[in-house]
Amino acid sequence: MPIGKFLERLFQLVPVLLGVSVIVFLMMALTPGDPVDIMIGDQQISEAEEQILRRDLGLDQPLIQRFATFLGNAATGNFGLSFYHRRPVIDVIAERLPATIELSLVALLLALVTAIPLGVLAAVKKNTIFDRLATVGSLLGVSLPGFWFGILLLMLFAVHLQILPVSGRIGFTSEVSPITHFLLIDTLLHGRPDAFLDALSHIILPALTLGLPMTAILMRVTRTSMLEVMRQDYVTFAEAKGLSRKRILFRHALKNALIPTVSVAAIETGSLLGGNMIVETVFGWPGLGRLVVESIFVRNYPLVQAAVLFYAVTYVLLNFVADLLYTLLNPRVKL
Amino acid sequence: MSQANLTPLLEVQGLRTAFPTRNGTVRAVDGVDLEVRPGECLGVVGESGSGKSVTFASVMGLVRSPGFIEAGSIRFAGRDLTRLSVPEMRQLRGRDIAMTMQDALTALNPALTVGEQIAEVLHAHAPDLPAGRFARRRAVRDRSIEMMRLVGIPSPESRLGNYPHEFSGGMRQRIMIAIALACRPKLLIADEPTTALDVTIQAQVLELIADIRRELGMSVVLITHDLGVVAEHCDRVMVMYAGQVVETGPTVQVITDPRHPYTQGLLRSIPRLSMRGQRIQPIEGQVPELIDLPPQCRFYSRCPQRLDTCRQVVAMRAAGPARQARCIRVGEEMQ
Amino acid sequence: MSRQSPADPLVRVDSLVKHYDTRRGLVGRLTGRPGVLVQALNDVSFTVRRGETLGLIGESGCGKSTLGRAVLRLHEPTAGRVTFDGTDVTGLGHADLKAMRQRMQIVFQDPYASLNPRRTVAEIVGLSLKLHGLTRDRRELRDRVAAIIENVGLKTTHLDRYPHQFSGGQRQRIGIARALILNPDFIVCDEPVSALDVSIQAQIIQLLADLKREMGLTYLFISHDISVIGYVSDRVAVMYLGEIVEMGPVEAVLERPRHPYTQSLLSAVPQVDKPGPRTHVRLKGDLPSPLNPPPGCKFHTRCPLATDVCRTAAPETRTVGDGHTVSCHLVTDDVRLAS
Amino acid sequence: SEIRVGFTLDADTLDPANHRKRETETIIRNMYDGILTRDGDMKVVPELAESWTQVSPTVYEFKLRKGVKFHDGSDMTAEDVKFTLDRITVEGAMEGQTSPRKSLLGPVTGVEIVDADTIRINLGEPWPILPAMLPFQEVVSKAFVEKVGTDGMATQVNGTGPFKLVDWRKGDSIIMERFEDYYGGATDIPPVGKACVDRVIFKVIPENASRVAALLAGDVDIVNELPAHSIAQVKNNAATDVMTVNGTRSFFIALNNESEIFEDVRVRRAAMHAIDKKLIIDKILAGNAAPISGILSPDAFGHNKDLPDYGYDPDKAKALLAEAGYPNGVDVELDTEGAFKDIAEAVGSLLTKVGIRTKVVVGEGSQLSSKWRTKGEPKTGDMFFTSWGNGSLDPFDIFVPTHRTADRGNSAGYANPELDRILDEAGVELDQAKREALYNQAEAIVNADLPYLYLWVPQDVYGVSKRLSGWKPSADSRINLHDACVN
Amino acid sequence: MSAVTDDALPAAERNGQDSPFLRNLHNFARNRLAVVAAVLVLVFVVMAVFAPLIAPQDPNETDLFRRLQPPVWMEGGEWAYPLGCDGLGRDILSRIIYGARISIFIGTAVILVATSIGLIAGLAAGYLRGWVDIAISRLVDILLGFPYLIFAIGLMAMMGPGLQNIILALAYKEWVIPCRVVRGETLAAREVEYVEAARALGASRGHIMLREIMPNILSPVIVVSTIRMAHVIILEASLSFLGLGVQPPTASWGSMVSDGRAFILEAWWVSTFPGLAILVLVLAINVASQGLRDAFDPRFHE
Numbered sequence A: 001m002p003i004g005k006f007l008e009r010l011f012q013l014v015p016v017l018l019g020v021s022v023i024v025f026l027m028m029a030l031t032p033g034d035p036v037d038i039m040i041g042d043q044q045i046s047e048a049e050e051q052i053l054r055r056d057l058g059l060d061q062p063l064i065q066r067f068a069t070f071l072g073n074a075a076t077g078n079f080g081l082s083f084y085h086r087r088p089v090i091d092v093i094a095e096r097l098p099a100t101i102e103l104s105l106v107a108l109l110l111a112l113v114t115a116i117p118l119g120v121l122a123a124v125k126k127n128t129i130f131d132r133l134a135t136v137g138s139l140l141g142v143s144l145p146g147f148w149f150g151i152l153l154l155m156l157f158a159v160h161l162q163i164l165p166v167s168g169r170i171g172f173t174s175e176v177s178p179i180t181h182f183l184l185i186d187t188l189l190h191g192r193p194d195a196f197l198d199a200l201s202h203i204i205l206p207a208l209t210l211g212l213p214m215t216a217i218l219m220r221v222t223r224t225s226m227l228e229v230m231r232q233d234y235v236t237f238a239e240a241k242g243l244s245r246k247r248i249l250f251r252h253a254l255k256n257a258l259i260p261t262v263s264v265a266a267i268e269t270g271s272l273l274g275g276n277m278i279v280e281t282v283f284g285w286p287g288l289g290r291l292v293v294e295s296i297f298v299r300n301y302p303l304v305q306a307a308v309l310f311y312a313v314t315y316v317l318l319n320f321v322a323d324l325l326y327t328l329l330n331p332r333v334k335l
Numbered sequence B: 001m002s003q004a005n006l007t008p009l010l011e012v013q014g015l016r017t018a019f020p021t022r023n024g025t026v027r028a029v030d031g032v033d034l035e036v037r038p039g040e041c042l043g044v045v046g047e048s049g050s051g052k053s054v055t056f057a058s059v060m061g062l063v064r065s066p067g068f069i070e071a072g073s074i075r076f077a078g079r080d081l082t083r084l085s086v087p088e089m090r091q092l093r094g095r096d097i098a099m100t101m102q103d104a105l106t107a108l109n110p111a112l113t114v115g116e117q118i119a120e121v122l123h124a125h126a127p128d129l130p131a132g133r134f135a136r137r138r139a140v141r142d143r144s145i146e147m148m149r150l151v152g153i154p155s156p157e158s159r160l161g162n163y164p165h166e167f168s169g170g171m172r173q174r175i176m177i178a179i180a181l182a183c184r185p186k187l188l189i190a191d192e193p194t195t196a197l198d199v200t201i202q203a204q205v206l207e208l209i210a211d212i213r214r215e216l217g218m219s220v221v222l223i224t225h226d227l228g229v230v231a232e233h234c235d236r237v238m239v240m241y242a243g244q245v246v247e248t249g250p251t252v253q254v255i256t257d258p259r260h261p262y263t264q265g266l267l268r269s270i271p272r273l274s275m276r277g278q279r280i281q282p283i284e285g286q287v288p289e290l291i292d293l294p295p296q297c298r299f300y301s302r303c304p305q306r307l308d309t310c311r312q313v314v315a316m317r318a319a320g321p322a323r324q325a326r327c328i329r330v331g332e333e334m335q
Numbered sequence C: 001m002s003r004q005s006p007a008d009p010l011v012r013v014d015s016l017v018k019h020y021d022t023r024r025g026l027v028g029r030l031t032g033r034p035g036v037l038v039q040a041l042n043d044v045s046f047t048v049r050r051g052e053t054l055g056l057i058g059e060s061g062c063g064k065s066t067l068g069r070a071v072l073r074l075h076e077p078t079a080g081r082v083t084f085d086g087t088d089v090t091g092l093g094h095a096d097l098k099a100m101r102q103r104m105q106i107v108f109q110d111p112y113a114s115l116n117p118r119r120t121v122a123e124i125v126g127l128s129l130k131l132h133g134l135t136r137d138r139r140e141l142r143d144r145v146a147a148i149i150e151n152v153g154l155k156t157t158h159l160d161r162y163p164h165q166f167s168g169g170q171r172q173r174i175g176i177a178r179a180l181i182l183n184p185d186f187i188v189c190d191e192p193v194s195a196l197d198v199s200i201q202a203q204i205i206q207l208l209a210d211l212k213r214e215m216g217l218t219y220l221f222i223s224h225d226i227s228v229i230g231y232v233s234d235r236v237a238v239m240y241l242g243e244i245v246e247m248g249p250v251e252a253v254l255e256r257p258r259h260p261y262t263q264s265l266l267s268a269v270p271q272v273d274k275p276g277p278r279t280h281v282r283l284k285g286d287l288p289s290p291l292n293p294p295p296g297c298k299f300h301t302r303c304p305l306a307t308d309v310c311r312t313a314a315p316e317t318r319t320v321g322d323g324h325t326v327s328c329h330l331v332t333d334d335v336r337l338a339s
Numbered sequence D: 001s002e003i004r005v006g007f008t009l010d011a012d013t014l015d016p017a018n019h020r021k022r023e024t025e026t027i028i029r030n031m032y033d034g035i036l037t038r039d040g041d042m043k044v045v046p047e048l049a050e051s052w053t054q055v056s057p058t059v060y061e062f063k064l065r066k067g068v069k070f071h072d073g074s075d076m077t078a079e080d081v082k083f084t085l086d087r088i089t090v091e092g093a094m095e096g097q098t099s100p101r102k103s104l105l106g107p108v109t110g111v112e113i114v115d116a117d118t119i120r121i122n123l124g125e126p127w128p129i130l131p132a133m134l135p136f137q138e139v140v141s142k143a144f145v146e147k148v149g150t151d152g153m154a155t156q157v158n159g160t161g162p163f164k165l166v167d168w169r170k171g172d173s174i175i176m177e178r179f180e181d182y183y184g185g186a187t188d189i190p191p192v193g194k195a196c197v198d199r200v201i202f203k204v205i206p207e208n209a210s211r212v213a214a215l216l217a218g219d220v221d222i223v224n225e226l227p228a229h230s231i232a233q234v235k236n237n238a239a240t241d242v243m244t245v246n247g248t249r250s251f252f253i254a255l256n257n258e259s260e261i262f263e264d265v266r267v268r269r270a271a272m273h274a275i276d277k278k279l280i281i282d283k284i285l286a287g288n289a290a291p292i293s294g295i296l297s298p299d300a301f302g303h304n305k306d307l308p309d310y311g312y313d314p315d316k317a318k319a320l321l322a323e324a325g326y327p328n329g330v331d332v333e334l335d336t337e338g339a340f341k342d343i344a345e346a347v348g349s350l351l352t353k354v355g356i357r358t359k360v361v362v363g364e365g366s367q368l369s370s371k372w373r374t375k376g377e378p379k380t381g382d383m384f385f386t387s388w389g390n391g392s393l394d395p396f397d398i399f400v401p402t403h404r405t406a407d408r409g410n411s412a413g414y415a416n417p418e419l420d421r422i423l424d425e426a427g428v429e430l431d432q433a434k435r436e437a438l439y440n441q442a443e444a445i446v447n448a449d450l451p452y453l454y455l456w457v458p459q460d461v462y463g464v465s466k467r468l469s470g471w472k473p474s475a476d477s478r479i480n481l482h483d484a485c486v487n
Numbered sequence E: 001m002s003a004v005t006d007d008a009l010p011a012a013e014r015n016g017q018d019s020p021f022l023r024n025l026h027n028f029a030r031n032r033l034a035v036v037a038a039v040l041v042l043v044f045v046v047m048a049v050f051a052p053l054i055a056p057q058d059p060n061e062t063d064l065f066r067r068l069q070p071p072v073w074m075e076g077g078e079w080a081y082p083l084g085c086d087g088l089g090r091d092i093l094s095r096i097i098y099g100a101r102i103s104i105f106i107g108t109a110v111i112l113v114a115t116s117i118g119l120i121a122g123l124a125a126g127y128l129r130g131w132v133d134i135a136i137s138r139l140v141d142i143l144l145g146f147p148y149l150i151f152a153i154g155l156m157a158m159m160g161p162g163l164q165n166i167i168l169a170l171a172y173k174e175w176v177i178p179c180r181v182v183r184g185e186t187l188a189a190r191e192v193e194y195v196e197a198a199r200a201l202g203a204s205r206g207h208i209m210l211r212e213i214m215p216n217i218l219s220p221v222i223v224v225s226t227i228r229m230a231h232v233i234i235l236e237a238s239l240s241f242l243g244l245g246v247q248p249p250t251a252s253w254g255s256m257v258s259d260g261r262a263f264i265l266e267a268w269w270v271s272t273f274p275g276l277a278i279l280v281l282v283l284a285i286n287v288a289s290q291g292l293r294d295a296f297d298p299r300f301h302e
């Protein structure tokens, strides 16, 4: 059955990707700013040389034709050459995307593993100091921007305590040959626990920073739904069965309470993916986000277009995973 | 079943349970005395909100906060349940006293398989299970299957892995009964086991409870508001109104010769085929809100036979051997 | 169907079919995966005469509510025809349907869910007058609402309160008032008392009976409580899995049931007046799923008397008495099951 | 031993002929050497060449050093040098594509191999700044390019520089190690020999605060673009210090000379008198900038030392404004990029004080550039806070684009035929003294005409670890780690 | 038997004959925490309105000699500039006070616009189902999968700066969040019997969506929207950086926070105080709106 649902997802991907392509293409095309001019920067150049450059970048054709070429090529997985890297965009993105996805996933995971227990605790200790503090704390996570927390964490753990590295994805001595391109996994596959710990120590701060607003929101959602679930008859019935408190809270209540948490998390992964530029910048994380922002500013059209498509695909796929998770938690939902 | 003067299995005296609310304290149970003898089936009838569920929730120690037991003693097999510690109470629940909830549709956890929901109560109380982990699992599984078979679920082996929503209402009710009976309790409190069910299914379920009671020799409290059900299945009946017991006695006697005006009204307001064309005589008015009730007969405002003397606290009065009713007229007649 | 009454039937339902298409999503629709149609109603026909109450009983999920809603076109029927006072309701356009709705109303089962919690009683009851533009004047509106509210046994002081401030019985009265204010001819009562207390239930039944008498209403009265049906109805239809298996005057059906299902249903009703254990016609198992109904006679999976023919052929509807029809292979002569 | 550099940007590519970014070049330049290079005083000196001579106005001859090896062990030949230059200057030389660096060698028409150690570069027209531009190009191995192709060049390195590529972790870091067979580097820049450290790592840390944090944490030894407000903190830290070098980027405010308000030179002068350059340099740039009165940096060739300075004089500004017909002041907008918002606001508030009521409008870089750099098309704004880099420190690539009528960088819309003539003349004048005089004259003209408000040339500020020795920043913003050591 | 039915009502309802609004207000007043929060929100609004009277300094007066002056309790601080000064020596407190104008306005306006659009779209998708649902849901997917900054730059290019455009640019993507919430709630609500009852009475689809369903699904929307408000105030800053946001020297909390980014190592106060202002405002709105919701929801009256 999941096959059918999977096909359906793929089906849905088509209009989404088409929509995203059109929007991103038009946006880039209609935004003032000339890629050639930006590339030349503060230099002298003759008209002829400028024309050569323009032709090499494929910018001498009319807009419609460029769009048609873009769509046609994109359908075959060819997104052209990056203006700056002078390599296929797809290669450039492939080098960066795993870092971004890894960071987003770890952030998601961190957000989930902190938000859920805190949410449960806040619900169990409803209206106590702890609950109130958790509420304020969660709003703090939303009100203060990522760089604020990021740099704060950086100063604390990297500069003062010197227990975590300042930036990057992994130390210089911990290099492993890529298998999945997710370093946390690759290091383990290579049987290098030291390298794994190194990669972990690099990802922890950026992931915390990135996940913070999400932690805040998820915590509130978990708290609310936990309160809701604790009122349900089946929780009372579990009490009547003489089960332990732990089992009632975590097996009976939490599993149901997580359902809204998962759907909110699915929505929020979009902003997680698209919102990690600042965190990537602060922590020198070699992800796609930073690259894309830089590329927008220099009007590196092919890269931006392709990257946005990749974001959309990743987002839809992550949502698909969330759906799967959803069915695990909620057997009433059939895939 | 004989009316032999065995020591009661459950004896409740002067039970008062209250819920503080913004508008005042709701006295949901206000001075209830009752006893359940070994092997007996006690029917509890009364209108919605009359305190049936809260009474037995108090017995189980499951009054939802902010509710609390104000006064009274609850003796079960010689022990005062109000004095038991929380872990002791947990031990007792599900093992000695089991309960089925009013609504089978919401009382089973939608996110867990029925197999797990049956097994966990066995694990929690571990009545004579083998010690080894594996052996224990097996034993629990066998026992779960046995319980499902006992309550008449076809091919139980294959259905252990199903979720509640995959069962019909009647089957869910039966599963709940299977859970309740898993540890062979001495007392089963069945809170409206059939309200959510169709007549034909209702008959099946009630029959099942009766069979098992006979088989295991356990006592049953059957909470309902359907006098027909009580008439068919219970040895004794207890009629509740507005947090108080208004009449108790052997079923046949109470139904053929009700002494309290509420019981009389109740019997009169049941539509009967034989009464077609005649007016039914409903009890006018509504059940009073259980806040700040004046010290008078609770049925006063709706009673067709009320007297000025009813405006006082009315106590239970003997209305014959093994019968009591809370109405001043009862005393008069006796005299 | 013989015309016994001088007038034509007020409501006439012909071969009504309702399937819920639960096939989800695009791929499902494209591939047309079979087997996910809920066959809630299968070829149901009956008439309701003016001033009559037709009772409808049957187990949960057998399609009673679907029938009630399909008659009002709250759910679009898949096939078949509903005629109301000579007009084909199934073919009506938006505007005509709206006009028709003034004459056909519904009272719901759940008095808690059927009232918008954010509206006052006056708003809830007066809504339809506003919607149909029957009155522009606020005073008049309020007066009419007040009148109807008193009619159902509430008081004008209740007008500005919210539903949660009422008890279940009172709420059901509000629901009835809402249905009555348009002065309908026909009301579908979809289990109007199932959610109510025993003592309150009697009040509402009595109220509905009184209103019927005073206003000459026609009811389609749905319930699974046979005593209630027996009390309020003139005729009774018994449904099983989307089909009417037995129909006829209430005395005939309830006192001399011919279909094995009706018989078992009746014997399952606990009787206050005969305390003590009784024997029932015990049915095995549960209602089969309407997703995938059994072939032949739909009742054969649970019928204690089922024969081979029941498993293969759908029974025809036979007339067994004055206006009393049954769909069962076994009812050729006056077979009566022992109770 | 190992040096780590906390660097703002990653390299776009490692192909020396296929990029247009200074940061990319800074990284590449540690693995590739050029024909010429610059010493600490920005003087152009031979690197892979031994010497060069100007044969005629359009022909330069270079004697190449012998015994230079590429990282793969092969010898560098004249063939390689010619290949390198052809690859850049010939249209379509890179597998059909043209090098984006072609314009940097504008009039080069061809390269001849005279003998095994000598090449000649031919120019289409006299171009005296060829030597100043050659340090920007690095020599590649012909055989290697033919082997790996343009694609391969983007990620692989086979240069003649002091360091070999070990690994490029894109977006994260570039790791290099010492090239043991290094020929020693430019003889004019001692010490000559192999690099001092075993390894060099460029670590990409774009965020200023994080770069500073990395320095403070001892994670890196050098950081570039140290923000002015962090200077004190880095200085106060026991293990770190600050190093500065005069930069090559001139900051100025373009006044729309076509607009009604700034058409009048008195208004332009009033604005100049209103700006307290010293205050802003002291407070916001922490003193790390040199004020300018013309477009050129004090270090640049042709800089006119005798230019009159428009001192900070608000009263005079008001008077000039009134004289120009604005006794009640005027309302103007000042466009700026987000990065310079605070300085623009500071300038804006100074202007406002004398009656040029300035509203700062922040825009995105490329859009502002299309708004202002109209190449002679009509302009719409009032003022534009901007800058122009002058890596060669030759007026040729800053003066002409910003001041010649309708040129690329002429965001002021300034048009002065007299100046155009002088600039054209200077562009082909081979006599350096005459050239200098011409540019001095040009500076005097623009100082008087004031199409722009000339502000300052900020210093490049680096934070360095105290364990570092033998390294000092360079005005062309290269980070040359050949001579750097750590203890 | 008139007294009989009244007996059945909760005591508190019996005397509640005054207007529903006053009753609701009275209810609200009983929720002390919510009242405190509401007062706080009011304080912020008053602060915004009377900023010129309250602010101790001119918010736009630059004084480079006070550049990055620390708050009063730190060495080098002074009472005239209690929260210190920013990179141009402007008083942070005064700028926070003035910034309330823009930030509260933008936050509220964006949330209002986005919530309105999201409500309507979500109601339409959830109630009408079919192709409307498909179209809206896909659009939502597109926007959710589209990195915001790229979107913002595109919008900036098309519309140019201006307060109105900021609000539009922010609302453009913001509406999908309430839309999703509303759609989910509507899917559940459309099956509720009172909705069916309205249909039976002949109510139009518009009436059912707007008058029957909408009021009952507002509370989760309010919770989400108040939290999103913090996001919006912060996001405004990223637009400022691109030139689409509020233009200098006008203070807005978002741009103050983002300006402070450069100095965060040396002068934490520059971005922290405006951040705290956002926090307090959002917290107060959150608590107050929940209180209001409870008070005005007839079901919570007991």
Ligand SMILES: Nc1ncnc2c1ncn2[C@@H]1O[C@H](COP(=O)(O)OP(=O)(O)OP(=O)(O)O)[C@@H](O)[C@H]1O
Pocket (backbone or CB within 6 Å): B019, B021, B026, B027, B028, B046, B047, B048, B049, B050, B051, B052, B053, B054, B055, B064, B065, B066, B067, B102, B225, B290
């Ligand atoms: N958590 C609570 N807070 C306040 N009042 C409560 C609470 N739980 C129960 N009550 C009140 O206690 C009274 C008795 O409730 P109870 O559930 O025992 O009734 P019941 O007889 O079981 O009714 P039903 O037939 O509807 O199950 C009711 O008036 C109810 O309003």
Ligand SMILES: Nc1ncnc2c1ncn2[C@@H]1O[C@H](COP(=O)(O)OP(=O)(O)OP(=O)(O)O)[C@@H](O)[C@H]1O
Pocket (backbone or CB within 6 Å): C020, C021, C022, C038, C039, C040, C058, C059, C060, C061, C062, C063, C064, C065, C066, C067, C224, C290
């Ligand atoms: N909207 C719907 N979509 C899909 N299936 C539906 C829908 N509504 C009803 N059904 C199915 O149609 C069948 C008949 O339902 P209906 O509500 O008419 O039964 P009912 O006789 O009224 O039951 P009850 O006594 O429980 O009210 C059931 O199997 C039900 O699951």
Ligand SMILES: [Mg+2]
Pocket (backbone or CB within 6 Å): B052, B053, B054, B102, B191
């Ligand atoms: Mg109950």
Ligand SMILES: [Mg+2]
Pocket (backbone or CB within 6 Å): C064, C065, C066, C190, C191
């Ligand atoms: Mg129904």
Ligand code: NI
Pocket (backbone or CB within 6 Å): B203, B206, B207, B232, C277, C278
């Ligand atoms: Ni029985």
